[in-house]
Each structure stands twice: as C-alpha cells, then as structure tokens.
Amino acid sequence: MEQSIKSKLSDSEIKEIVKERYGKCAETGMNIASSCCAIEASKSSGFATDHGLYTQEDILLIPETALSLSRGCGNPTGFAALQPGEIVVDFGCGAGVDVILASQKVTPNGKVIGVDFASEMIERAKQAIEEAGTSNTxxxxxxxxxxxxxPDNFADVVMSNCVINLCPDKEDVYREVYRILKPGGRLAISDVVYTEKVDANVHERFQSTWAGCVGGAIDKESYFGVIRNIGFTEVNLVAQHLLASKELDEMACCPGAEYTPVPDEEDVAVTQNKIASIKFTAIKPTISD
Ligand SMILES: C[S@@+](CC[C@H](N)C(=O)[O-])C[C@H]1O[C@@H](n2cnc3c(N)ncnc32)[C@H](O)[C@@H]1O
Structure with missing residues (x-):
C-alpha cells in the first residue's frame, strides 16, 4: 500500500508553516488543554508502557512547563535502553519532555542534545531543564x-517523538540521523504513519493544510523503506497504536486548534483506525556487520 500524493506546498513553505505553529504554541500554549496524545493517553491508559507511553514515574519527573507543551505520540526513552555515559540527540525536542527523561538515564557522564527549529520551543525547553535541575547534561x-x-559518527542514540511526520522530506532527515550516529548507534522513534489507504481526496485535503501530525504522514511500508534504503538494519516495531476518533481529532490539528486549521469532521471520521502511532528501534550497522 503506497500512498504518496505530492503536497502542493513547497518544502520550504511547509517548514515555515510548521515552525510558526510550534513557535506560537510555545509562546502561548501553556494553558491550553490539547496535547496530541502521549501525555493524555498515558494517563487514560493507567500509564501503560506496553504501547510505548509514559509511566507515572516519568510524568512526575517532568516540570509543568514541559508537560503542558508536550506534543508527542509515545515515549522513546521508554524503549531506547539508554545507558549512563551515552550521547543522545532528540530530533524535534519541543519543550524538552524526552530530553529531561533521557538526561536522567545518561547521567553522570552522558549528554543529551535537543534539536528543534522553533526558537520559542527551545526557550521553553531551557526553562524546563532548569526547573528539572538537569541542565548539566x-x-x-x-x-x-x-x-x-x-559531527559525523557522534551520537549513540537518536530519538524523536512525533516529529518526522511533520518534515516534508523524510529521507533527508533520516540521512542526517545516519550521518551523526556512531556505527552501532541506534534509533528510538515514535511517529505517525498511515496503515491503510484512505481516499485520495481526503489525503490531499490533509496535505493541503499540512494537517497537524497527519498531513505529512506517509504509509508505514514507505516509511520503513526509507529507513532500510539509507542503511539502517534490525528495524524492530516495538508498538503500534491505531488512532481512534478523539485521538485523531487532536493529532490532525496538532499543536492545537488555535494554531492549525481543524480538518473536516467527516475526513477525520473516515480515517480513524487507518493511521497509527508507531514506536520502533533500528541500528546503524558497524563496518563488520
Ligand atoms: C509534535 S511536536 C513534538 C515535540 C516533542 N518531541 C514532544 O514530544 O513534545 C514537533 C516538534 O518538532 C519540531 N520540528 C518539526 N519539524 C522540524 C524540522 N524540520 N526541523 C526542526 N524541528 C522541527 C517542531 O518545532 C516541534 O517542536
């Protein structure tokens, strides 16, 4: 099942739209209830870890600054098997939820680098890190x-939580991930993909506004195809959760209806259970592999 209708927006237009939405959300969104799905889903599923979500202990470690701006769809630190001393890069760190959790795991000699193009999000993340008391790593x-x-061959782990679906060129992003990972380094990713074909007009309407974390999503086979073509091996699906109507409502206008046009109700209804949040790991092989 391949579903790749080319968006009418250019790559640079898409990036500007996304940067502006998340920048505005970081400035004004701390009192808004919407949070995509990871935090709310963690709470409503009794903090279940089998779907790759946050545990109650995780949530207690995160200051409100980061928690209220959390827009993830999983918990990469829950399945990344992070070790003390490791170097971890968080692609699209937002307000720093996963940076904080990772920093607790790699301390004392490790390091976590959060990367995001929305400077307002990075400001919030810095504030959250100060509040969490983990700024030294x-x-x-x-x-x-x-x-x-x-640098090349720099990181032990690259993690990312509900970000690469937003990027117009997934291959470019995963090439960069591959470049900065050490040989033997690993990926721990939560993201959003199509698991079933949806009507082409519906898909096109989602793409036309780059609707939340759905407008830029591609189908699961193509997504894993990109990763394997670049050279990653041992791709392992840790969990997959089909998005039902309420979750999809939130996902389709992430980071919130204040920032992103809300898609047509019917388009969301016919798409439910055809889009999933997936959690997976993969390896950049060593030369001898
Ligand atoms: C859905 S939010 C997830 C944030 C965070 N990972 C979390 O779990 O709360 C997506 C984040 O990715 C960032 N982002 C999206 N596309 C990006 C790109 N091409 N380069 C850098 N950051 C990007 C956005 O600015 C935003 O902060």
Whole structure:
C-alpha cells in the first residue's frame, strides 16, 4: 500500500508553516488543554508502557512547563535502553519532555542534545531543564533536522517523538540521523504513519493544510523503506497504536486548534483506525556487520 500524493506546498513553505505553529504554541500554549496524545493517553491508559507511553514515574519527573507543551505520540526513552555515559540527540525536542527523561538515564557522564527549529520551543525547553535541575547534561541547538551541524559518527542514540511526520522530506532527515550516529548507534522513534489507504481526496485535503501530525504522514511500508534504503538494519516495531476518533481529532490539528486549521469532521471520521502511532528501534550497522 503506497500512498504518496505530492503536497502542493513547497518544502520550504511547509517548514515555515510548521515552525510558526510550534513557535506560537510555545509562546502561548501553556494553558491550553490539547496535547496530541502521549501525555493524555498515558494517563487514560493507567500509564501503560506496553504501547510505548509514559509511566507515572516519568510524568512526575517532568516540570509543568514541559508537560503542558508536550506534543508527542509515545515515549522513546521508554524503549531506547539508554545507558549512563551515552550521547543522545532528540530530533524535534519541543519543550524538552524526552530530553529531561533521557538526561536522567545518561547521567553522570552522558549528554543529551535537543534539536528543534522553533526558537520559542527551545526557550521553553531551557526553562524546563532548569526547573528539572538537569541542565548539566543537556545542550540545545536551534536547527533544521536535515542539517543539524552536529559531527559525523557522534551520537549513540537518536530519538524523536512525533516529529518526522511533520518534515516534508523524510529521507533527508533520516540521512542526517545516519550521518551523526556512531556505527552501532541506534534509533528510538515514535511517529505517525498511515496503515491503510484512505481516499485520495481526503489525503490531499490533509496535505493541503499540512494537517497537524497527519498531513505529512506517509504509509508505514514507505516509511520503513526509507529507513532500510539509507542503511539502517534490525528495524524492530516495538508498538503500534491505531488512532481512534478523539485521538485523531487532536493529532490532525496538532499543536492545537488555535494554531492549525481543524480538518473536516467527516475526513477525520473516515480515517480513524487507518493511521497509527508507531514506536520502533533500528541500528546503524558497524563496518563488520
Ligand atoms: C509534535 S511536536 C513534538 C515535540 C516533542 N518531541 C514532544 O514530544 O513534545 C514537533 C516538534 O518538532 C519540531 N520540528 C518539526 N519539524 C522540524 C524540522 N524540520 N526541523 C526542526 N524541528 C522541527 C517542531 O518545532 C516541534 O517542536
């Protein structure tokens, strides 16, 4: 099932739209209830970890600044098997939820680098890190994900939570991930993909506004195809959760209806259970592999 209608928006237009939405959300969104799905889903599922969500212990470690701006669809630190001393890069770190959780796991000698192109989000993340008291193991970088400026063969782990669906060129982003990972380094990713074909007109309408975390999503096979073509191996699906109507409502106007046009109710209704949040790991092979 391949579903790849080309968006009428150019790649640079899409990036500007996304940056502006999340920038505005960081400035004004701390009192708004919407949170995509990871935090709310964690609470409503009794903090279940089997779907790759946050545990109650995780949530207690995160200051309100980061929690209220959390817009993820999983919990990469829950399945990344992070070890003390590791270097971790969070692609699209937002207000820093996963940076904080990762920093607790890699301390004392490790490091976490949060990358995001919305400078307002990075400001919130810095504030949250101060509040969490974990600033000594953390750095931030305001940058596009397809050109981070980080060194080659640098990171033990690249994680990302509900971000790459927003990027117009997934291949460019995963090439950058591959470049900065050490041989033997690993991916821990939560993201949104299509698991079933939807009507082409509906798909096109989602794409036309780059609707939340749905407008830029591609089908699961193509997504894993990109990762394998770049050279990642041992791609392992940790969990998959089909998005039902309420979750899809929120996902389709992430980071919130105040920032993103709300898609047609019927379009959302016919798409429910055809889009999933997935959690997966993969490896950049060593030369001997
Ligand atoms: C849905 S939010 C998720 C944020 C965070 N990972 C979390 O779980 O709360 C997506 C984030 O990715 C960032 N982002 C999206 N596309 C990006 C790109 N091309 N380069 C850098 N950051 C990007 C946005 O600014 C936003 O902060």
């Amino acid at each position: 953390v750095e931030f970088r305001i940058s596009d994900l397809d050109q981070t400026g980080l």
